[in-house]
Amino acid sequence: MNDDVVAAVASAHRRDWAQVLATTVRLTRNLDLAEECTQDAYAQALRVWPESGVPERPGAWLSRVARNRALDVVRRETRLRRMLPLLVVDATTAGPGDDPGGDDRLRLIFTCCHPALGREAQVALTLRLVCGLSTAEVARAFLMREPAMAARITRAKRKIAAARIPYRVPAADQLGERVGAVLQVVHLIFTTGHTAPAGPALVRRDLTDGAVDLARLLRLLMPGDADVGALLALLLLNEARADGRRGPDGRLLLLCDQDRSRWDAGLIAEGSALLTQALRRRPLSRYAVEAAIAAVHAEAPSWERTDWTEIAGLYTVLGRMWPGSPVVALNRAVAIGMRDGPQAGLTALAPLLDEPALATYGYLSAARADFLRRLGRRAEAETAYAEALALTGNEVERDFLARRLDDVRAAGR
C-alpha cells in the first residue's frame, strides 16, 4: 500500500478521531455503534484513498462516511433500538463555529469522565473513545490483559446507558467538579506514559501525546478556565524535556545527568507563557504550582545551578494546597538540602523517616544516601543506597543507584 496514504490515515486518526466519533455519537446515541461506524470509516479510507487520493479535508470525509454508515444501521434497526437505552442527547444540534459548549468532542470527554464512573473506567474510556487507542493498547498501558480491559470498557458503557449519564457539557453549577475530574484523567494519562512503571519502553509516547493533545483541545474549547491552562503548561514543560530524558543508548537519564541543550525550547516558551497567565489567577491552581516547579527546572542552566530557593518555596506552597502529602514534603526536603547543604537536607528529611506512606519509597532512601555521601558519612550512605536499591524497580534508576553504591564502597577502601 501507498506509504503516503497510510501516513495520511494515521495522521487523520490522531487529529480527527475524536471529532468523527463525537459527531457520530450524537446521531447513533449509542457509543458502541458510533465506535464501529468510526472504525469502518477509517478502514474505508485505507481502501479508497489509494485510488481516489487523500481528500482535501480528511476529517470531513471520515465524518461523512461514518455518518452514512450510522444512518443505514439506525434505519434498519429502529424497532430493535426502541428497546435499547439510548444515550441522553440534548435536542440542540450545534455544529462547528458555535459556542464551545456545543462542541461534540467536549461532550464526549465530559461523558467519559463523568464522576458516576470510577477513575479507572474514566481513563480507559477516554483513551479508547477520545484518543482512539485500541482496547489492546489501553490494556498494555495499564499492564492489564486485553479481555479484562475490554470488560472494563463494556461495563462503563453499559452504565452510561443504564444510568443515563448525559452526552452533554455540564451546566455552570456542575462544571467545576466535572472539569476537575477531566483534568485529573488527562494528568493521570500523561504521568502513566511519562514514568512507565514497567516494560522495556520507559516512555509511552501514545499516552503522553494523547494527554498533550487532550489538554490542547481542552484549552482551545475552554480558553477561560484557569486550571485547564495550568495543566497544559505543566504537560508542555514536562514534554519539553522528553528528548533529553533519553541518553545516546536510548536509556532514561535522570534530571541531573540530562543534556539540557536537547530540551525543546519552543515547548518551554509555550509552557512558560501559559504558566505566566495561570499564576495570575486566583485561587491558584495546583497544576500552576507544579508547572512553576517544572519551569524552574526547565529554565535552569544545570542541576547544581537550579534556583533551589524558588523550588523549596514552591513545594511549601504545594504542601499547603495538598496538606499531608509525604511526597511533596520529601521533594521540599531535597530542595532545602540542595539550597542549604547536605546537613540541612538530612535534618529536613528526618521527620519523614517515620512516615508509613514512605516506608517502601525508594526515593526517600536515595535522597538520604546522597546527602550522607556528600557529608562523607560513607558507611551510612552505603546502607542507605543498598536500601534504595532494594526498593527500586525501574532498571535505569537501579543502574544509577548501583553505580553510586560502588563509588561509595570504593572510596571507603
Next chain:
Amino acid sequence: MIPTEGNDLMAKYMLLIYGDAAQWEAMTPDERAAHDARHAAFREAAGPRVAGGEELEFAPNATTLRAGVTGEPITTDGPFLETKEALGEYYLVEAADLDEVLRLAALLPEVHASHSAVEIRPVVFHG
C-alpha cells in the same frame, strides 16, 4: 433526522437514603427542624418529579423472610443485611438524566452528614 425513540421519556430513579439510625435519633430539635426543612426544599425543587417517597421505621423493626434449609420461607427478626448504616428513607423520582437527579439529590440533608449517603439506582425500563 432520527425519529424520537420510545424510551426518550423521563426515566425513573430510586434514591435510597442510608445512614446510622443512632445519629438520626440523636438529632436535637433544632437539627431535626433543619433536616426536615432540607427535605421540604428537595420536594419543592423536585415538584411533580417526585413519584413517591417515605421515611422508614428503623432497621431493628424490620422483618425478613428468606428460604430455610428446606426451601420453605422462614421469618426472621431484623433487616436483610445487619449493618450499622441502614436504609432509612427513599424517594422515587423521574428525571431526564443522571445529572438532573444528582442536582436534586444534592439538596438532601443526608448527603451533607458524615454518617449517611444517598444511593441513586436507575429503575429498569420495561417499555
